[in-house]
Amino acid sequence: MAKTHVTMRVNGSEVEGLVEPRTLLVHFIRENLAxxxxxxxxxxxxxGACTVDLDGMSVKSCTVFAVQAEGSEITTIEGIANADGTLSALQEGFRQMHGLQCGFCTPGMIVRAHRLLKENPTPSEEEIRFGIAGNLCRCTGYQNIVKAIQYAAAKINGTEFREAAE
Known part of the structure; x- marks a missing residue:
């Protein structure tokens, strides 16, 4: 099968590669870009484990062909950390609030939460739960994931994080 040349920005860097037209974006990201x-x-x-930010929208990269992402701006979990390499507020929130167990869903969950907080910097618990509904976690029961996102929202907004009484 003939290969197609693709160019896009991933985590702020221009990348390119040759892909078969049927190559999924998730495979391009993992295999071509490592x-x-x-x-x-x-x-x-x-x-939702494969969630990335594509041109300002959360997408599941297993449903997008790499050729469809031509010219796009993509952020993966590797692009979520602060520019100096320190943890972002979301990553810190997941760490501090124990928002992960096995960690398999965590990258997609954090990327989705990143977009959620860009769209709504002060989400309610209900809005967080609705916002992450497309990302499944089989381990945590979601409560600590919600707390992690609330923690990050408070930190980003410069407000004090207060855990709700359980």
Whole structure:
């Protein structure tokens, strides 16, 4: 099969490669760019482990062909950290609030939460739960993931994080 040349910006850097037209974006990211933080879960859009930010929208990269991302701006989990390499508020929140267990869903969950907080910097618990509904976690029960996102929102907004009474 003939290969197609693709160019895009991933985590702020211009990247390019040759791909078969059927190559999924998740495979291009992992195999061509060696950015293995984006996980392959179900490959049917149900789990969200492969979530990336594509041109300002959360997308499941198992449903996008790499050729469709031509000229796009993409952020993967590797691009979420602060420019100086320190943890972002979200990454810190997941660490501080124990928002992960096995960690398989975590990259996609953090990338989705990153977009959620860009769109709504002060989400309610209900808005967080709705916002991450397309990302499945089989370990945590979501409570600590919600707390992690609330923690990050408070930190980003310069307000004090207060855990709700359980």
């Amino acid at each position: 950015l293995t933080g984006t996980h392959i879960g179900c490959e049917t859009t149900h789990c």
